[in-house]
Amino acid sequence: MNQPPLDRAAFLRTLRRCHTEEQLFSRLTFACLAQYDEAQRPELLDDVRGAAYSLRLPAVEYKTDQWLHRCQDAIDTDRDAFLAAANAEARRENDKMRAEQTPVGPGVLADVPLQNVDWLVPDLLPRGELSLLGADGGTGKGLWQAQLIACVTTGKTSGFFPVPPAQTGKVLILAGEDDPGKVLKARLLAAGADMNRVLCLTADDYFQRTGQPLTLKDEALAKFAAKAGPLLLIVDPLQSFLPAGVEMASRNQMRSILLPLKAIAAARQCAVLLVMHSNKKQGVSDRKRLADSSDIWDMARSVLMMGRSNSDGKIYLSHEKSSYSRPQQTVLLHIEDVELDGVRTAQAVFDGYTDKKDADFIKEPRVRQAQTKEDTRDAILNVLAESRLGSMASSELRAAVVKEIGCSDHTYNRAYSELVRSGEVTKCTIRQRDGRNKWYSSLYCSETSGKVQKL
Template sequence: MGGFMENESTVKLISLDTIPVQEVEWLVYPFIPCGKITIIQGDPGEGKTTFILQLIARLTTGRPAWDGMSPMTPGNVIYQTAEDGLSDTIKPRLLAAGAACDKVLMIDDSDRALTLEDDRLEQAIVQTHARLVVLDPIQGYIGAGVDMHRANEIRPLMHRIGVLAEKHHCAIVLIGHMNKNSGEKSSYRGLGSIDFQAAARSVLVVGRIKDDPTLRVVCPTKSSLAPEGKAIAFRLDPEQGFQWAGEYDISAEDLLSGNSRGHKLREAQNFLQEVLAEGALPQTEIEAAAEQKGIKPKTLRNARYELGVTSHKVGKRWLWELPQE
């Protein structure tokens, strides 16, 4: 091997020349890779479970994760929740999202609590050929004797889960609540030991926009296998329910700290109010002017939604107009 002499004390080595090159397969590019660990974290009540249930619904029915994405290959999902009721919370939300509930399965742990060390996790993946496994929240599956803040206790658990994901080529998503150290970086507000973050190939933060209570944003804060993707937003509207709102221009640190929350959106709103102050204008002219000011189309669309700007056709042109008071 490369000119090395072997004897009884030779260390077993692996030559990279013998390792095949494999492309990364994605459940949702570039957010959730197959065969790897993804962490989705955020403060309680910010929409983490809503986000993952929407993805589960689309995976079980082979729909795109959101507008502009390719359809997903339908597959089974193992979804474990330690917080929400199945009959009064999880199933109604999955049905509302259009999920194929026969493809959403759960390990019955009523007699014995499920943990990351439990062999039933691998047995269930083999039995169901699950493409996605979700533990929500991860704090509920650590095990009573494990300290989340001790690296020597968390590292072997995360290694085991990582091997499990790679062995069966399924995406494993761990959902977790963040700690309250609001002045710290997102990577240090996570699940306890930094080894959680270290083992994950992708980490996403979910948070709400302070100035827009219906809007939530999913923002990548770690992306080891692809260029970091744009943040994606969704609305939880009391009347219209769940709606994807497209890309959103904000960093994970700003999302968590409150800095610049809604700043780009406010800029776009001010722009629309200014250009439409004298009356209706053609949509094409507004979009061209917005582009010159560096306002992205998705941000302009969100601003239009917030302001209630109406659209009507005159001849061959669509005109935008501020709502009449």
């Protein structure tokens, strides 16, 4: 057998020629591994495991250990026979490669087999491809991701993901902003994710260990993906892992940077979710909200956009692009505070679906929202004070307050109930001329409060 060049690239080329379990866990692969220095072998063994994950083999660790023991026992029994068999395998592989070598040219579609799309999340996130999530600040993109991670690691279903994934597995997070201990772990626990299946690498931690920033073009990223074997790789945010000096408005630069990541997705058959902050441009939707590069949008096979409705402040997640299926309905959600073992965090709560898309929400007229119950309370008192006699029909009061500050029904009910309990507002029923009763609200207490009066 010919002595290979003693570099990792040569060994990786050997592994890329392995398309079956028999080819990968063969005497030839072992013989190639044995010709490298012992210090290199642990890293090369990780490459073997990565190739096994790419072939989607079950029980990779077990098969690797069995292969190593089997080959070592064969060498100990008859080294010459083992090497002769490995050389014979090498000659067969070389003959096969020469027979298959043809000039590069276009293929005939008639010869291309039809394939179904392999989905991680049905009709939303395809495996082996790049997907994109763009979000305004404060809309809870990380909290929605926590729900996604819970689904992938446990198979948990919810309003967000009503259909379980075909396969559960690991998630690898490249975190550029959120601290694993202070932020990520609590929100993932609140969502119900399996912590043993979540791996995280932060940009700060990698820099502290290596003195170099981690970028999407680094070979280290491919190594992490090969070792972890994730079903889902999240890059959040994308901007934290771009090389220095990159102009996001340059299509050629962005395509060059994303191609290695696309190759990782294809080789590992994992879904890659790129997360981006939306820009501050007013009145724009879809791709115009994402930095200045349309190439990211074009390369992604699925694109999701998060934002807040102008009319009622509701958070929405709109499926804006899908290359392999019909875009899914827009999800509506809100955020609730929770506490776990004394640690405060938050979680995304599913509210329902709508057919409205990102552009529909952006075009809505902006309404000043009541931020707190106190805003609504003050508005109720002001409207009553400005009304004739300081009293008005309760239904008219509600309509006037909602029109003025755009509060929700829930906030109005809470504020109104507190004012009634405190005695600042009283309500009574007045019988109309037609014999029907109608509720009135007043700033002034009276002996007839709560009683039926005749008008």
